[in-house]
Amino acid sequence: MGGSSNLVPVVSKIFCASSQTALTVRKRPQVVNGGGFVVLNGRNSVVFSVVGCGVLGANGELILKDGDGAPILYIRKKGGMLQALSAHNRWRGYLMEFGRPSKPVFSLREPRQLAVSSHRIKISVEPKGRNGDWDYAVEGSFDEKAFSIADRKGNVVAKVGSGEEKAAVAASKDFYRVVVQPGYDQAFVVGVIAVLDNIHGESTTC
Structure with missing residues (x-):
């Protein structure tokens, strides 16, 4: 890809690079x-950071920041009775403006039975996909750090788990x-990874 x-x-074009980027x-x-x-x-410069409940005080809430520490996205897991009865857990990412969550930019559906291989985690770009x-x-597999994010x-x-990346995990x-890959939104990719990290009980969880 080349050119604007x-x-x-998804989050902003400022997070889209014209060439392939390894993070x-x-x-x-x-x-x-x-x-x-x-x-x-x-x-080896910090371009993004993600904090979880240790700062926010609640599980299922995440904040994605840029390299300067400015909040970009607020991500939370939806709750309530309808959510409890659903076959999926739902997460939603909101743009941060003036230090507060504003409009939603993506939603993610997490199957409750993650062990079922046929269940993909699907993501919709707001509004309504x-x-x-x-x-x-x-x-x-996020646990094995061998997974990819692909479009329809x-x-x-984005991909984790081939060649040099797989050796690094080992x-x-x-x-x-x-x-x-070129042209895609790196902040969006990191936001999705943050949700996967939380789902699998890794560094962002309480």
């Missing part, structure tokens, strides 16, 4: 700033690499 016409923003997700100890993780670029029921899907046409947006449980 090929960008696919490193590094977990923080849960006793440090509420746990969570930081995301580094190829120069640009392509009907869902726009993106997560396939593979099967185009891979070397340490505290970091892994994610490769984001």
Whole structure:
């Protein structure tokens, strides 16, 4: 992809790069700033960070920040009686404006039976999904750090678990690499990874 016409923003086009980008997700100890993780670029500079309940005081609530520490997204798990009766848990990501959540930008459906391999985690871009029921899907194993995010046409947006990335996971449980394809929104990708981290009880959980 090249040029602004090929960008696919969800959060903002400023987080879309014209070339393939390799990022490193590094977990923080849960006793440090509420746990969570930081995301580094190829120069080992922090480009994103995610904090969980240690800072917010509630499980199922996450904040994604940029490299300067400014909040970008507020992500929360929906609750209530209807949610309890649903076959899916639902998460929603909201833009942060003036320090407060504003309009929703994506929603994620988490199957309650994550062990069922045929159940993909589906993501819709707000409002109501640009392509009907869902726009993106997560396939593979987050636990093994071998998964991908793809669009409805099967185009891979981001991937963890091939080549160098797989070797990095084997070397340490505290970091892994994610490769984001050109034009796609890196903040959106990290937001999805933050939800997956929480679902699987890793660094963002209480």
